[in-house]
Amino acid sequence: MQRCTPEIPAEAWFKSSYSGANTSECLEAAALVGGTAVRDSKNPLGAQIAFPAHAWTNFVAALQEDRVS
Template identity: 55%
Template sequence: MKSIDVSGIQWVKSSYSGGNEGECLEVADHIPGIVPVRDSKNPRGPVLLFPTAAWTAFITGVQDSPA
């Protein structure tokens, strides 16, 4: 997978992350074919790039799992 410049993208934190002292992930939308993910506590740290289909499967699996 090619590298991308993530310096100017808009990061989004889950609405479920309130009260976690920043212990959550942030994702970036609207980048064709990939979903960048980073640790909200370390915004200058590494960014993981997931194919959109893999990220969608992950989210579906989390939503379908018992609480």
């Protein structure tokens, strides 16, 4: 299977400050040149997906405006 995201160093990944200790549904993100990658924090060796910068910016803006459920 071909890898769709670049190799990302472990130290590049971070959890949101909104992810508390009692939260089991967390994503980790990593800043990329030209975008952002995300993965499931419970399965860091699993699938990763990368979004172009404009798509990630629009997604975050929608969350801030509570347009995404």
